[in-house]
Amino acid sequence: MNRILPVLTVVVALIVLWYLGAVAMNAQWTRDQAARAGQELSFTGIVADTLSQDRPKLPAPHQVAAELWQTTVQKSITSKRSLVYHGWVTLSATLLGFAIGTGAGILLAVGIVHNRAMDMSVMPWAIASQTIPILAIAPMIIVVLNSIGIQGVLPKAIISAYLSFFPVVVGMVKGLRSPDAMQLDLLKTYGASGGETFRKLRLPSSMPYLFTSLKVGIAASLVGAIVGELPTGAVRGLGARLLSGSYYGQTVQIWAALIAAAALAAALVGVVGLIQRATLKRMGMER
Amino acid sequence: MTEPVITAEKLDLTFQTNDGPVQALRDVNLTINKGDFVSFIGPSGCGKTTFLRVIAALEHPTGGHITVNGMTPDEARQSRAYGYVFQAAGLYPWRTIAGNIKLPLEIMGFPKAEQEERVKNVLQLVDLEGFGKKYPWQLSGGMQQRASIARALAFDADILLMDEPFGALDEIVRDHLNEQLLALWARTQKTIGFVTHSIPEAVYLSTKIVVMSPRPGRIADVIESPLPRERPLEIRDTPEFIAVAHRVREGLRAGHSYD
Amino acid sequence: MNLVIGALVFWGAAWWVNLRIANGRGRDTRAARLAVPVLFGLTLLVLWEGLVRGLNVPGVILPPPSAIATRFAASLPILWVDFVQTFVKGALSGYVIGCGAAVATAIIIDRSPFLQRGLLPVGNFIAALPVIGIAPILVMWFGFDWQSKAAVVVVMVFFPMLVNTVQGLAASTAMQRDLMQTYSANYWQTLLKLRLPAAMPFVFNGLKISTTLALIGAIVAEFFGSPIKGMGFRISTEVGRLSLDMVWAEIAVAALAGSAFYGLVAAIEKGVTFWHPSQRG
Structure with missing residues (x-):
């Protein structure tokens, strides 16, 4: 309970700052227009105009909210102008890529934990890969796959997959290795086989680590899908909305797409968090 | 030699917790004289650490009166009246031993x-x-x-407050440090307040043993030790030593502390 | 076909050698720990080269490593100009400003538990968002040149850095703070002598995460508009002209810059937090 008031205060302060910023950044254009028309503007006139321009430098929150309302609720879902449609395009690529990346990541982690040679050869590269901007390969993957006839959701999903792959590998290896020597020795005294040790000790202990990297992974997947939409010429998806908005100076559209992407990310991370809580609760590991 | 350094009268301290108020100290009356070695002993929850923290102005009493060197604990702290040694050494890992000992000296200018x-x-x-x-x-x-004791001694306070300083060490090391502590006390003539839950340790070190009992934390018995100030480790096998230890154990049992 | 078979044979041989090293007696030596991943990386390169050449994969789909290396060596001046534009001007300046601002903000809100309780969840929330989407807006505000890229980087690194620093400032134990209190230390003495040193492992964690974010931000922001230089610009235009060897050369620069930047920060961390259990090893 004692977190809600401070968080609300900060959020309200951000919105107030946003309005002040909108007035300050858009005032120049208002004054220029008025000067060209030879009009004198009162202070309230300036403020009112800055908050209702067509292509403001910084749209006011209520303009963005109105745009969001129009492009979600008031458009049919199949319309090219519906944010729900674009959001679904991005989301499907994100989820497909996330599933591929996570699945492959978990498999590789299991292999790494059980095979020394694999561990020693792959693990340093998996860790190093987190320090390099692999996102830079995205445009190339899209264009190359396009040139050999693969289009649509798959190229973006591949980008999403490799962005979520490495965090999952590193987190899962850490998790599978988290039982200490005493716990492993205990199972040895029971004469447990390698498979039993894995199912009864390693896998359950890895869950908290896995979920932590899943949260990182799904956020990265979304970023991958959005960036993957940029080089195809801005047709479909939230990334396309961002790019076409920036081509035509439609700032309100950019902000609406940005908020939609943020909401999507928050929802995805939130869902993973819920699954995490439910799983850990069933396993009796909740804190 | 019987100049009082710390006096507590009718000291009360109640903590407000989520489970309701907890009386950590009730009606504590105690005088500690200059040059005394006073041990506080009792089971956990008896308020021995809390009392030490009140002397150090780390906690503030909710009732009663306490003076340190004739001042309030806060004023005494400002005038560097005491050094404090915690349960763990608590040395800063990014500073050398010398750097750690310098820490209070830097702060005090x-x-x-x-x-x-x-x-x-x-x-x-x-x-x-x-x-x-x-x-x-x-x-x-x-x-x-030992380094953390050196850190507490560095600014030459008259009073040394020690909160179970050797609790985490094994018995052989502890014996050795107890011997060294007595030697140090003899050389520096400091007044020492020492929290412990080991009966032999309390009897071996102290001139005065304060036995405390829990719920609410209070003083059950105050024992003036008849042992001489010069104490080799073998003194622990003498009848006098065993008699004092017996009285401490009786005091602890009378407090119904083991429920 | 011989090339394909040769590559596969090399793969098999390298795998056998790695197995021998990994299960042999000297497996925990430094040399073994270095040799195995290097051999593995080399295997990938040989496989790549052999398969691409042997199966005649066209260069517009996947150029062989040798072609990339040749292009890399021949384009050093261009790569250098792009590196300066994107890494030094865009990423590095944004990194310094963003991390500096975050640490300063953390210290300012340090005295207000109310602000911390409010800002920390918001900061955690924003750190998980696709912040990179703000790039088109900042490109509009700050123009096509490196200033807008630096601004994107500032926004991207600010919140992860803020969250880590605030956590770090809370990392000292109650006992350590009690100790400072027995010395009558004031707020600033406690901050400088206890809480900031204790926060360093967390601060460096944030700094390390931010190195990658900074480079990603600077490159991707260039996809939304840039002058005719820069790593992101080069990648998107050369992809369009299907000269993939140049794209791979830029990616190699990005990878080298990214790991060198991370390595540098990690080395400074080792020097500053030498006392932390994770560094004593």
Whole structure:
């Protein structure tokens, strides 16, 4: 309970700052227009105009909210102008890529934990890969796959997959290795086989680590899908909305797409968090 | 020699917790004289650590009166009346042993040359010459605790407050440190308040033993030790020693502390 | 076909050698720990080269490593100009400003538990968002040149850095703070002598995460508009002209810059937090 008031205060302060910023950044254009028309503007006139321009430098929150309302609720879902449609395009690529990346990541982690040679050869590269901007390969993957006839959701999903792959590998290896020597020795005294040790000790202990990297992974997947939409010429998806908005100076559209992407990310991370809580609760590991 | 240094009258302290108020200290009356070695002993929850923290102004009483050197605990702290040694050594790992001992001196604004001088002296006092340039994690637990005692001695306070300083060490190291502590006390003539839950340790070290009992935390018995100030380790096998230890044990049992 | 078979044979041989090293007696030596991943990386390169050449994969789909290396060596001046534009001007300046601002903000809100309770969840929330989407807006505000890229980087690194620093400032134990209190230390003495040093492992964690974010931000922001230089610009235009060897050369620069930047920060961390259990090893 004692977190809600401070968080609300900060959020309200951000919105107030946003309005002040909108007035300050858009005032120049208002004054220029008025000067060209030879009009004198009162202070309230300036403020009112800055908050209702067509292509403001910084749209006011209520303009963005109105745009969001129009492009979600008031458009049919199949319309090219519906944010729900674009959001679904991005989301499907994100989820497909996330599933591929996570699945492959978990498999590789299991292999790494059980095979020394694999561990020693792959693990340093998996860790190093987190320090390099692999996102830079995205445009190339899209264009190359396009040139050999693969289009649509798959190229973006591949980008999403490799962005979520490495965090999952590193987190899962850490998790599978988290039982200490005493716990492993205990199972040895029971004469447990390698498979039993894995199912009864390693896998359950890895869950908290896995979920932590899943949260990182799904956020990265979304970023991958959005960036993957940029080089195809801005047709479909939230990334396309961002790019076409920036081509035509439609700032309100950019902000609406940005908020939609943020909401999507928050929802995805939130869902993973819920699954995490439910799983850990069933396993009796909740804190 | 019987000049009072710490006096507590009708001291009360109640903590407000989520489970309702908890009376940590009730009606505590105690006088500690200059040069005393006073041990506080009792089961956990008896308020012995809380009382030490009240003397150090880390907690503030909700009733009663306490003076340290004739001042309030807060004023006494400002005038550097005491050094405090915690359960763990609590040395900063990013500072060398000498750097850790310098920490209070830097905060209190001692001149650079005097800092070096004092570090050298207290390292000698706790038998750690030559370890000044080491980092805490390169030393054993017993050595770390000695360094933390040196840190408390560095600014030459009259009173040394020690909260179970040897609780985490094994018995052999503990015996050795107890012997060294007595030697140090004899040399420096400081007044020492010492929290422990080991009966032999309390009897071996103290001139005065305060037996406390829990719920609410209060004083059950105060024992003036008949043992001489000069104490070899063998004194623990004498009848006098065993008699004092017996009385402490009786006091603890009378407090119904083991429920 | 011989090339394909040769590559596969090399793969098999390298795998056998790695197995021998990994299960042999000297497996925990430094040399073994270095040799195995290097051999593995080399295997990938040989496989790549052999398969691409042997199966005649066209260069517009996947150029062989040798072609990339040749292009890399021949384009050093261009790569250098792009590196300066994107890494030094865009990423590095944004990194310094963003991390500096975050640490300063953390210290300012340090005295207000109310602000911390409010800002920390918001900061955690924003750190998980696709912040990179703000790039088109900042490109509009700050123009096509490196200033807008630096601004994107500032926004991207600010919140992860803020969250880590605030956590770090809370990392000292109650006992350590009690100790400072028995010395009557004031707020600033406690901050400088205890809480900031204790926060360093967390601060460096944030700094390390931010190195990658900074480079990603600077490159991707260039996809939304840039002058005719820069790593992101080069990647998107050369992809369009299907000269993939140049794209791979830029990616190699990005990878080298990214790991060198991370390595540098990690080396400074080792020097500053030498006392932390994770660094003593």
